[in-house]
Amino acid sequence: MAELGRFLLRRLLTFIPTLIGVTFIVFVIAAVIPSNPARVWAGGEKASPQVVERLIREYHLNESIPKQYYFVMKKLLTNTMVSPVSHHYVWDDIKTYFPVTLQLTIIAFVFIIGLGIPLGIIAALKKDTIIDMIIRIIALLGVSTPIFWLAYLLIYVFYTKLHWIVLAGTPTPDYSITGIPLIDSILKLDWNMFAQIIRRYWLPGFVLGFTGIGVVARIVRNSFLDAYSADFTEFMMARGFSRFRIYMHVLKNAMVPVVTVLGLMFGGLLAGAPITETVFSLPGLGWYMLRAINQSDYLGLTGAVLFVALIYVTVNLIVDILYALIDPRVRY
Numbered sequence: 001m002a003e004l005g006r007f008l009l010r011r012l013l014t015f016i017p018t019l020i021g022v023t024f025i026v027f028v029i030a031a032v033i034p035s036n037p038a039r040v041w042a043g044g045e046k047a048s049p050q051v052v053e054r055l056i057r058e059y060h061l062n063e064s065i066p067k068q069y070y071f072v073m074k075k076l077l078t079n080t081m082v083s084p085v086s087h088h089y090v091w092d093d094i095k096t097y098f099p100v101t102l103q104l105t106i107i108a109f110v111f112i113i114g115l116g117i118p119l120g121i122i123a124a125l126k127k128d129t130i131i132d133m134i135i136r137i138i139a140l141l142g143v144s145t146p147i148f149w150l151a152y153l154l155i156y157v158f159y160t161k162l163h164w165i166v167l168a169g170t171p172t173p174d175y176s177i178t179g180i181p182l183i184d185s186i187l188k189l190d191w192n193m194f195a196q197i198i199r200r201y202w203l204p205g206f207v208l209g210f211t212g213i214g215v216v217a218r219i220v221r222n223s224f225l226d227a228y229s230a231d232f233t234e235f236m237m238a239r240g241f242s243r244f245r246i247y248m249h250v251l252k253n254a255m256v257p258v259v260t261v262l263g264l265m266f267g268g269l270l271a272g273a274p275i276t277e278t279v280f281s282l283p284g285l286g287w288y289m290l291r292a293i294n295q296s297d298y299l300g301l302t303g304a305v306l307f308v309a310l311i312y313v314t315v316n317l318i319v320d321i322l323y324a325l326i327d328p329r330v331r332y
């Protein structure tokens with residue numbers, strides 16, 4: 001337990017520096033772009049000089065980068081930062097757009113687990129056969145296929161030709177429990193709303209998770225084969241255990257690195273949704289960040305990046321803790 005405590009302390013000490021580093025890099029990149037954000041916020045070339053000057057003073061744009069960063073982070077952490085573009089509090093904007101991204105991430109994660117793990121197991125059991133080769137090719141395509149290209153291709157098939165999906169609107173019930181319509185519809189047993197949400201989100205969820213399906217399939221295959229070649233497998237065979245029981249025991253040992261990858265992948269999906277949300281017209285957090293970039297709203301962008309980084313680092317920390325509990329070797 002002492003080793004576990006030291007391991008957790010080391011991970012916690014990297015928590016805040018990681019958040020500061022990520023947000024500062026994004027803020028600096030956005031702030032040093034050769035443009036006048038105050039003029040953009042005030043209306044562009046026809047903006048009033050008085051309004052531009054007021055925005056410069058209000059958002060400390062005439063000060064050094066570190067002072068600007070301190071001002072923005074202080075306002076964000078105290079929930080007093082108002083976006084000069086949307087004229088709403090940044091955290092209110094994030095709370096508005098985040099449920100869309102979270103629903104998309106959940107559905108993508110279901111595809112990753114539901115397809116990636118079985119494909120990896122089948123590939124391992126059929127090692128060096130035509131089935132194994134096909135699954136490995138699918139995994140390679142998943143890693144290398146551009147998301148936007150796959151999205152437009154599937155839209156053509158499932159929307160233009162088959163009419164199996166909807167590309168307009170975001171189904172939202174007239175009740176709220178958790179603030180996440182997908183989860184609320186399940187808790188309320190509102191299967192009609194649940195079906196509407198799935199019909200709207202299943203294809204973008206599949207597109208977002210397609211890369212993860214390939215990655216998980218490859219990791220499960222390799223990890224399963226490594227565990228299958230261990231000494232305990234030969235021992236179980238010699239004892240006369242059934243093939244199914246041996247496979248289940250092998251899978252249990254093979255899932256340790258897979259759980260780690262899945263945890264990190266969930267956090268990565270939250271940050272990797274801008275392209276998918278834009279193609280499928282989903283007003284989520286990724287869409288919000290792209291809009292903030294286009295409108296020079298690096299204050300809202302910094303807030304969104306801080307939020308995503310907080311989620312990612314938290315998930316990373318939880319996965320490390322679980323991994324340390326499962327495998328004591330990583331504590332040292």
